[in-house]
Amino acid sequence: MTLAELKDKLSLKPLNDVYEKELDGAFVSDMVSDVMAGAKPGNVWVTTQTHKNVVAAANLVDVAAVIVTRGRPVSDETLEIASRAELTVFSTDLDTYSLVGKLHEAGV
Amino acid sequence: MARDTCKHSWTMEDVRYGFIVVEKCYHCNEERSYFAAEHTPPKEEYREGEHFWDYMGSSQSVQFNLKCGKCGEVIRLGELLGLMTCSHCTPDCDLHRISRICESQRIWVYGALTFSPDEIATEEMPQKLATLSQYFNDRVRTEGKKILVLPGWLIKDIDVCRGTVLKDVGMYQVEAEPQEA
Numbered sequence: 001m002t003l004a005e006l007k008d009k010l011s012l013k014p015l016n017d018v019y020e021k022e023l024d025g026a027f028v029s030d031m032v033s034d035v036m037a038g039a040k041p042g043n044v045w046v047t048t049q050t051h052k053n054v055v056a057a058a059n060l061v062d063v064a065a066v067i068v069t070r071g072r073p074v075s076d077e078t079l080e081i082a083s084r085a086e087l088t089v090f091s092t093d094l095d096t097y098s099l100v101g102k103l104h105e106a107g108v
Numbered sequence: 109m110a111r112d113t114c115k116h117s118w119t120m121e122d123v124r125y126g127f128i129v130v131e132k133c134y135h136c137n138e139e140r141s142y143f144a145a146e147h148t149p150p151k152e153e154y155r156e157g158e159h160f161w162d163y164m165g166s167s168q169s170v171q172f173n174l175k176c177g178k179c180g181e182v183i184r185l186g187e188l189l190g191l192m193t194c195s196h197c198t199p200d201c202d203l204h205r206i207s208r209i210c211e212s213q214r215i216w217v218y219g220a221l222t223f224s225p226d227e228i229a230t231e232e233m234p235q236k237l238a239t240l241s242q243y244f245n246d247r248v249r250t251e252g253k254k255i256l257v258l259p260g261w262l263i264k265d266i267d268v269c270r271g272t273v274l275k276d277v278g279m280y281q282v283e284a285e286p287q288e289a
Contacts, residue, residue, distance in 0.1 A: 021249075031276050032275060032276050033274075033275070036170055036274065037125075037172060041247045041248060041249045053274055056192075056218075056274050059216055060216075060274070061244075061247070062244075062247060062250055064249075084211070085216065086250060086253075
């Protein structure tokens, strides 16, 4: 599934460009250290965290995209760094539990 | 398989969750950091020789080693305190210069922070960081993208560096950081 398909299926709001990437599974955590140790390249990372560390860790592990739940605001600086790293950041008003259910229903 | 001819396939091993603890000697004002693999960061003040170490703060982090799945070689990264990205705060900083050059080639530079200056000067460290770079690059899926982990001693002045350290901050505050004017 591509990020564009995921966006449409889950009605996600892209906060920057939707890059042409295939996703492969999901990882749910609010801890950067957890992502460094446990996330796989191609995962979509579901989190409520929005600080710059998120982009630095996501880029290092090469996750396909970050989904920020509960509509948490993301700073322009974080998005600018994400765009330089060609990392799509999605937002959803859903809480993490609800979003993960929808990801599972969508076959992720 | 012989280690010297092995085309290594690295995996992350011995993952240890814990805390980066920063402490300061109130006798001489020296600061230092270490990794504590404990459920809660140790905050007790203690004496060590001439030093009186006082807890300054901590953040959740992770330590790990790399192991080759083919030949079994293990690269121990116990000296690694964390990784950071450059915020381009100091024009004459070497990490900034290299990061700028590399970024235009889609190479993402991460500075490796270690526990003490003596440790980053060890002969093994460049090879360890090259292996760490290889570990991340072997997993990169984004076409044309590369990861380069460089020693933290390239940072001109760590005390004024505003780089982004990959550690768990804001665990009690999940709102966006205030934007600078």
